[in-house]
Amino acid sequence: MSDTTYEAFLARVREIGQLASIESLLDWDSETYMPPNGLGVRAEQLALLASLGHQRRSDPRLGELLDQLEGRVSDPVQLTNVREVRRLHDRAVKIPEDLVRRISRASTLAKAAWAKARAESNFPAFAPHLRELLELKRQVADCLGHGGDRYDALLDEYEPGADSAQVAALFAALREPLSRFVRQLQAAPRQPDPSILRRRFPREAQERFARRLAAAIGFDFQSGRLDVSNHPFCSGTGSGDVRFTTRYREDFFNAAIFGVLHEAGHGLYEQGLDPQHAFTPMGQAVSLGIHESQSRLWENFVGRGRPFWDHFYGECQREFPEALGGVPLDSFHAAVNHVAPSMIRVEADEVTYNLHIVLRFELERALLAGQVAIEDVPSAWNQKMNELLGVTPRNDAEGCLQDIHWAMGIFGYFPTYALGNLYAAQFFEAANAAIPDLSDRLRRGDFQTLREWLRSNIHIHGQRYRPDELVARISGRPLSIEPFLRYLSDKFAPIYGL
Amino acid sequence: MSDTTYEAFLARVREIGQLASIESLLDWDSETYMPPNGLGVRAEQLALLASLGHQRRSDPRLGELLDQLEGRVSDPVQLTNVREVRRLHDRAVKIPEDLVRRISRASTLAKAAWAKARAESNFPAFAPHLRELLELKRQVADCLGHGGDRYDALLDEYEPGADSAQVAALFAALREPLSRFVRQLQAAPRQPDPSILRRRFPREAQERFARRLAAAIGFDFQSGRLDVSNHPFCSGTGSGDVRFTTRYREDFFNAAIFGVLHEAGHGLYEQGLDPQHAFTPMGQAVSLGIHESQSRLWENFVGRGRPFWDHFYGECQREFPEALGGVPLDSFHAAVNHVAPSMIRVEADEVTYNLHIVLRFELERALLAGQVAIEDVPSAWNQKMNELLGVTPRNDAEGCLQDIHWAMGIFGYFPTYALGNLYAAQFFEAANAAIPDLSDRLRRGDFQTLREWLRSNIHIHGQRYRPDELVARISGRPLSIEPFLRYLSDKFAPIYGL
Numbered sequence: 004m005s006d007t008t009y010e011a012f013l014a015r016v017r018e019i020g021q022l023a024s025i026e027s028l029l030d031w032d033s034e035t036y037m038p039p040n041g042l043g044v045r046a047e048q049l050a051l052l053a054s055l056g057h058q059r060r061s062d063p064r065l066g067e068l069l070d071q072l073e074g075r076v077s078d079p080v081q082l083t084n085v086r087e088v089r090r091l092h093d094r095a096v097k098i099p100e101d102l103v104r105r106i107s108r109a110s111t112l113a114k115a116a117w118a119k120a121r122a123e124s125n126f127p128a129f130a131p132h133l134r135e136l137l138e139l140k141r142q143v144a145d146c147l148g149h150g151g152d153r154y155d156a157l158l159d160e161y162e163p164g165a166d167s168a169q170v171a172a173l174f175a176a177l178r179e180p181l182s183r184f185v186r187q188l189q190a191a192p193r194q195p196d197p198s199i200l201r202r203r204f205p206r207e208a209q210e211r212f213a214r215r216l217a218a219a220i221g222f223d224f225q226s227g228r229l230d231v232s233n234h235p236f237c238s239g240t241g242s243g244d245v246r247f248t249t250r251y252r253e254d255f256f257n258a259a260i261f262g263v264l265h266e267a268g269h270g271l272y273e274q275g276l277d278p279q280h281a282f283t284p285m286g287q288a289v290s291l292g293i294h295e296s297q298s299r300l301w302e303n304f305v306g307r308g309r310p311f312w313d314h315f316y317g318e319c320q321r322e323f324p325e326a327l328g329g330v331p332l333d334s335f336h337a338a339v340n341h342v343a344p345s346m347i348r349v350e351a352d353e354v355t356y357n358l359h360i361v362l363r364f365e366l367e368r369a370l371l372a373g374q375v376a377i378e379d380v381p382s383a384w385n386q387k388m389n390e391l392l393g394v395t396p397r398n399d400a401e402g403c404l405q406d407i408h409w410a411m412g413i414f415g416y417f418p419t420y421a422l423g424n425l426y427a428a429q430f431f432e433a434a435n436a437a438i439p440d441l442s443d444r445l446r447r448g449d450f451q452t453l454r455e456w457l458r459s460n461i462h463i464h465g466q467r468y469r470p471d472e473l474v475a476r477i478s479g480r481p482l483s484i485e486p487f488l489r490y491l492s493d494k495f496a497p498i499y500g501l
Numbered sequence: 502m503s504d505t506t507y508e509a510f511l512a513r514v515r516e517i518g519q520l521a522s523i524e525s526l527l528d529w530d531s532e533t534y535m536p537p538n539g540l541g542v543r544a545e546q547l548a549l550l551a552s553l554g555h556q557r558r559s560d561p562r563l564g565e566l567l568d569q570l571e572g573r574v575s576d577p578v579q580l581t582n583v584r585e586v587r588r589l590h591d592r593a594v595k596i597p598e599d600l601v602r603r604i605s606r607a608s609t610l611a612k613a614a615w616a617k618a619r620a621e622s623n624f625p626a627f628a629p630h631l632r633e634l635l636e637l638k639r640q641v642a643d644c645l646g647h648g649g650d651r652y653d654a655l656l657d658e659y660e661p662g663a664d665s666a667q668v669a670a671l672f673a674a675l676r677e678p679l680s681r682f683v684r685q686l687q688a689a690p691r692q693p694d695p696s697i698l699r700r701r702f703p704r705e706a707q708e709r710f711a712r713r714l715a716a717a718i719g720f721d722f723q724s725g726r727l728d729v730s731n732h733p734f735c736s737g738t739g740s741g742d743v744r745f746t747t748r749y750r751e752d753f754f755n756a757a758i759f760g761v762l763h764e765a766g767h768g769l770y771e772q773g774l775d776p777q778h779a780f781t782p783m784g785q786a787v788s789l790g791i792h793e794s795q796s797r798l799w800e801n802f803v804g805r806g807r808p809f810w811d812h813f814y815g816e817c818q819r820e821f822p823e824a825l826g827g828v829p830l831d832s833f834h835a836a837v838n839h840v841a842p843s844m845i846r847v848e849a850d851e852v853t854y855n856l857h858i859v860l861r862f863e864l865e866r867a868l869l870a871g872q873v874a875i876e877d878v879p880s881a882w883n884q885k886m887n888e889l890l891g892v893t894p895r896n897d898a899e900g901c902l903q904d905i906h907w908a909m910g911i912f913g914y915f916p917t918y919a920l921g922n923l924y925a926a927q928f929f930e931a932a933n934a935a936i937p938d939l940s941d942r943l944r945r946g947d948f949q950t951l952r953e954w955l956r957s958n959i960h961i962h963g964q965r966y967r968p969d970e971l972v973a974r975i976s977g978r979p980l981s982i983e984p985f986l987r988y989l990s991d992k993f994a995p996i997y998g999l
Binding site: 017018021022024025028029032036037039040041042044045047048051052055223224225226227228232238241243244246280282322329 | 515516519520523524526527530535536538540541543546550553608722723724725740741744779823831915
């Protein structure tokens with residue numbers, strides 16, 4: 004009996020997953036190929052998909068099936084799917100369908116408004132959208148319930164099990180050592196020259212080289228694509244179809260090259276999921292923090308590492324002979340690791356990056372709590388930038404309009420980026436322990452050993468282990484800031500001659 | 502009361518239309534940007550959408566709403582929507598959902614198999630897919646019911662009101678005059694030299710020129726796109742987002758240039774629909790035959806006409822100076838109107854084109870009736886080619902594998918192409934009567950007058966008038982082959998010096 008019940012349950016779960024995968028394709032299309040006037044139709048399509056998905060997640064019949072299965076399934080696959088769908092279902096029944104539909108429609112329009120507002124550096128044009136989405140997400144948080152902090156209810160969607168007090172504690176612990184380390188580096192005897200990365204890097208060469216790197220670390224272009232969009236992202240619509248994007252800037256090496264390594268890192272996670280569990284929790288990524296650990300690991304721990312450029316720098320010079328032909332490897336490697344407070348999160352170095360997240364975390368909490376008014380967002384942003392990083396944006400495009408997230412109706416997501424850095428450090432330390440000659444392998448261009456290690460330890464498990472469980476399984480310890488701080492110090496000391 | 506009932510009805514109808522628009526976007530993506538390994542996921546997604554659409558079309562609650570509305574609505578918009586949704590509903594309730602899902606999944610896989618089989622000219626590799634789809638569509642025809650000829654049940658889906666006896670009669674009447682005319686042209690004193698169209702036409706110039714032509718006739722690229730695919734098509738996902746495709750052959754002028762005019766003609770119909778009626782019959786094209794009339798009108802009646810090239814030939818020569826720099830307009834215009842039996846339908850001239858359709862119509866009917874076995878399709882095809890056009894394909898790629906339709910599970914669709922030619926002739930005659938200086942306008946590059954005439958007489962009405970009604974309203978007469986034969990004779994006599 005339980006078998007038929009489980010099959011009936013699984014059919015429903017797969018349909019929910021399929022609807023989400025369709026939504027994801029439409030989102031991808033909206034950012035890449037949709038013509039400008041397609042927006043109205045797209046908003047309707049996405050709102051319909053959001054409400055169809057919500058109907059299925061909150062369906063009382065799904066609740067009954069869960070009731071029947073709980074306590075009666077025992078194998079890990081079934082246990083995982085039942086546990087995670089219970090979580091989805093319990094959240095969904097609390098949220099009215101109309102609210103889901105309104106958020107979907109509002110965010111489709113807000114994304115377009117954001118793109119325009121950012122291009123014109125015009126925050127007031129985006130403000131009404133932000134106000135509407137914030138209000139809608141407040142309602143979501145209240146529907147879900149929380150112990151006084153709406154932020155917790157939202158954060159939990161992206162990082163199951165995390166709460167804002169825990170995040171705030173991690174961030175508080177990071178703040179001082181990071182600031183101290185930035186000052187140490189700024190006073191260090193050796194200083195990288197990042198201007199070499201601002202020379203001219205022809206677009207075609209960038210694209211060719213970026214594709215080459217993504218393929219080298221293992222991204223399978225038969226099962227995915229690379230396209231161009233305003234705000235880089237990676238979207239998985241099943242392990243056979245993983246799409247990521249980038250943007251090319253001819254006057255800046257890092258944007259596309261490290262952007263591609265980052266998004267391809269996300270892509271490797273998606274491509275590494277188990278296709279036999281497609282559309283079910285066992286075949287889906289466990290959390291956004293863990294997802295980000297994979298992108299940051301390939302972008303920074305590997306991609307900004309010395310072994311990586313020992314392997315690729317010759318090829319890189321051949322692709323960009325004018326810009327890099329006369330630049331020694333040491334100078335190049337130092338330049339891509341230049342640490343300096345800057346405006347744009349996605350282009351921030353590894354040391355200051357988390358401070359960008361602290362800013363967003365604090366500002367989002369204040370916004371949700373009504374402690375900062377919408378019209379004061381630009382000034383609050385700039386003030387925090389000054390406080391945390393000692394720099395002030397010249398305009399809102401490089402300030403509070405730089406990220407797409409709020410326009411997507413996403414609040415409580417940013418902390419997962421900082422958690423991703425911490426996870427990545429803890430995983431990379433474990434990988435180095437498990438593969439003692441990892442550096443040599445990377446230097447030889449063997450990325451497969453690390454990728455397979457990540458796949459068998461993380462990707463293939465889908466949502467079987469919650470983030471904290473996964474970290475403990477892999478590293479033997481709970482998540483902490485120590486591996487990350489150790490990594491920074493070990494890495495930057497030689498570069499800066501400390 | 503009726504107002505709330507109608508609103509409830511309309512909400513359901515719009516959802517059906519939105520699901521179809523999502524399906525259409527996924528189909529477009531499958532043919533343009535989907536990575537090869539995305540096929541499995543895509544098949545699942547499309548099968549889900551097909552069954553969601555079918556559930557809604559066949560929903561008994563929709564039937565109840567129709568019962569309540571019929572006889573109680575009076576304005577033309579409501580009357581149209583109720584009448585056409587009744588038709589959809591009555592068809593849908595006869596077909597089991599499982600069959601719909603199986604056809605969707607089978608056709609997604611068949612399309613990929615067809616592309617490969619065609620590339621390798623390997624009919625046996627495609628045969629099992631054809632067998633499966635044919636069997637599934639036989640079941641559909643039997644579910645729908647028919648008076649002994651399954652073909653009628655299928656044809657009616659694409660051309661409401663048409664039946665195969667009527668089509669067979671039109672084709673019988675066309676066959677002899679067309680064959681005679683071909684012979685006359687082949688013996689004519691003046692013969693075009695089509696080899697000038699087989700020179701080298703650089704791809705970038707083709708793309709630029711094709712976009713220029715599409716924009717000139719009025720295709721709005723803010724509300725649509727042009728991309729590349731194996732088999733050109735146009736798909737509308739709402740008037741703000743109309744996408745068409747083409748393929749470029751550097752050794753053949755016609756493929757992309759006339760292909761684009763053809764698909765852009767479809768696109769103008771979609772963009773000309775009334776956006777206030779989006780996702781409902783009043784905002785959707787009336788039939789595939791009428792759709793084809795719009796594409797053929799722009800491709801041939803306008804695009805292969807002398808006034809069009811009086812206007813564009815200078816520009817064309819500047820785009821292709823090597824190939825056409827020394828070719829006089831007369832020779833060019835004659836070449837694009839060269840009449841000769843050939844293998845490929847989409848590249849056939851206006852005189853022989855309908856004979857390609859006759860072949861498919863006869864073969865499809867025989868296949869559905871079980872009079873031709875699947876494995877005999879290639880030989881049956883080749884024999885008919887010989888009989889109708891006097892030529893024999895060298896392989897199946899230029900024979901029975903040339904069209905994607907069967908792989909899409911589409912049988913009974915081809916006649917709409919020939920009907921499209923007949924409609925186009927009758928509409929173009931009416932347009933010339935309504936706009937006496939139309940030729941001069943086209944020669945001056947004024948395409949707007951004709952486009953607006955088509956929009957206000959055809960596009961804007963959506964499904965308000967059935968095809969036969971529309972033809973009668975516009976031309977004052979029922980559809981006949983006379984305007985088409987008159988058009989051919991008037992056009993080709995001067996070119997061939999008859």
